Amino acid sequence: xxxxxxxxxxxxxxxxxxxxxxxxxxxxxxxxxxxxxxxxxxxxxxxxxxxxxxxxxxxxxxxxxxxxxxxxxxxxxxxxxxxxxxxxxxxxxxxxxxxxxxxxxxxxxxxxxxxxxxxxxxxxxxxxxxxxxxxxxxxxxxxxxxxxxxxxxxxxxxxxxxxxxxxxxxxxxxxxxxxxxxxxxxxxxxxxxxxxxxxxxxxxxxxxxxxxxxxxxxxxxxxxxxxxxxxxxxxxxxxxxxxxxxxxxxxxxxxxxxxxxxxxxxxxxxxxxxxxxxxxxxxxxxxxxxxxxxxxxxxxxxxxxxxxxxxxxxxxxxxxxxxxxxxxxxxxxxxxxxxxxxxxxxxxxxxxxxxxxxxxxxxxxxxxxxxxxxxxxxxxxxxxxxxxxxxxxxxxxxxxxx
Numbered sequence: 233x234x235x236x237x238x239x240x241x242x243x244x245x246x247x248x249x250x251x252x253x254x255x256x257x258x259x260x261x262x263x264x265x266x267x268x269x270x271x272x273x274x275x276x277x278x279x280x281x282x283x284x285x286x287x288x289x290x291x292x293x294x295x296x297x298x299x300x301x302x303x304x305x306x307x308x309x310x311x312x313x314x315x316x317x318x319x320x321x322x323x324x325x326x327x328x329x330x331x332x333x334x335x336x337x338x339x340x341x342x343x344x345x346x347x348x349x350x351x352x353x354x355x356x357x358x359x360x361x362x363x364x365x366x367x368x369x370x371x372x373x374x375x376x377x378x379x380x381x382x383x384x385x386x387x388x389x390x391x392x393x394x395x396x397x398x399x400x401x402x403x404x405x406x407x408x409x410x411x412x413x414x415x416x417x418x419x420x421x422x423x424x425x426x427x428x429x430x431x432x433x434x435x436x437x438x439x440x441x442x443x444x445x446x447x448x449x450x451x452x453x454x455x456x457x458x459x460x461x462x463x464x465x466x467x468x469x470x471x472x473x474x475x476x477x478x479x480x481x482x483x484x485x486x487x488x489x490x491x492x493x494x495x496x497x498x499x500x501x502x503x504x505x506x507x508x509x510x511x512x513x514x515x516x517x518x519x520x521x522x523x524x525x526x527x528x529x530x531x532x533x534x535x536x537x538x539x540x541x542x543x544x545x546x547x548x549x550x551x552x553x554x555x556x557x558x559x560x561x562x563x564x565x566x567x568x569x570x571x572x573x574x575x576x577x578x579x580x581x582x583x584x585x586x587x588x589x590x591x592x593x594x595x596x597x598x599x600x601x602x603x604x605x606x607x608x609x610x611x612x613x614x615x616x617x618x619x620x621x622x623x624x625x626x627x628x629x630x631x632x633x634x
Contacts, residue, residue, distance in 0.1 A: 273447035274440050281436035286329035289376035297369030304367035309359035317350040328380045343381040344393055355404035364417045371421050375429040390433055398422045481507035505571035525551045525559045532567050542576045549583035561615040562630045566592045569628050586634040596626045
């Protein structure tokens with residue numbers, strides 16, 4: 233039987249039905265929150281390592297290289313080239329370091345090309361007497377600027393640049409007719425050039441990786457603990473509601489068993505149906521189904537049909553994921569009216585991405601009203617409850633907006 237036959241228009245009004253009745257399923261939740269903490273820890277560790285690398289390169293270049301260059305400038309084969317190369321690398325290193333600390337490094341290979349060109353020029357310009365002294369600043373300093381240029385990239389690129397630097401130095405040494413002592417010095421310089429920059433470069437990458445992994449493990453542990461606490465809280469809340477629902481059902485059954493109430497009394501029947509509906513919904517709301525709200529409403533409708541009430545359930549759209557508390561506020565007021573319904577009922581659910589409207593129409597009759605939110609609960613601004621009756625029909629509606 234249609235629910236709106238003979239019903240006044242102002243009572244059977246409901247939500248406007250959109251033309252498109254299918255609502256796209258909401259996107260699956262992502263774990264971006266879980267990935268944010270490890271990424272933040274890795275970023276902080278990497279930034280610390282960048283600061284150390286920039287400080288080493290610039291401090292070494294200024295505190296060690298500059299005084300030696302100034303002290304030996306008269307003995308260079310081409311002093312202007314050595315000083316100009318030092319100044320060019322200082323400016324390029326300062327810009328590269330600043331950009332690196334801001335997270336927008338310079339293009340690596342053009343910068344590496346400039347450094348290698350300065351490397352060749354300085355080895356040619358220092359002369360024979362200053363080849364193995366601190367005045368030949370490219371020996372000890374240039375490797376650190378290679379680190380700044382290739383920060384965050386594979387260590388193979390750094391090794392290639394350092395190897396090219398070693399080859400340039402070897403050509404320069406061989407061009408000055410070296411003795412065995414010069415060859416030994418060359419080997420020691422190459423070892424120092426390779427070992428420290430590569431160690432800092434690789435060590436920083438390892439530290440960042442370990443920090444990310446440990447942060448991910450810690451975040452996962454905290455997430456599991458939070459989920460466990462939430463599950464325990466939900467379980468306690470569910471037990472409390474089950475105790476309340478069981479108590480209400482137990483009182484009715486106890487009164488029936490003791491002969492204190494008449495099973496034919498409409499009020500007793502209404503109390504029994506309402507207690508059964510609450511217990512049925514309490515069971516249904518924990519089921520793992522795609523649309524929990526519809527599942528809970530179908531459970532209440534199924535219970536009403538089993539008690540002989542013809543009911544039409546109309547659904548339009550797909551409800552978005554809703555917390556248990558919101559679903560309860562949408563369903564509980566209508567369950568009470570449904571338990572009190574006689575003759576027929578029409579339950580309508582209209583859903584959209586940001587709104588869910590549930591309405592119920594039943595014939596009106598004399599007797600107590602099963603309306604309003606459950607005792608002790610008030611609307612929280614997210615769920616609106618409307619109710620009207622005129623002696624012909626009862627109309628109730630709950631509405632949630634995001």
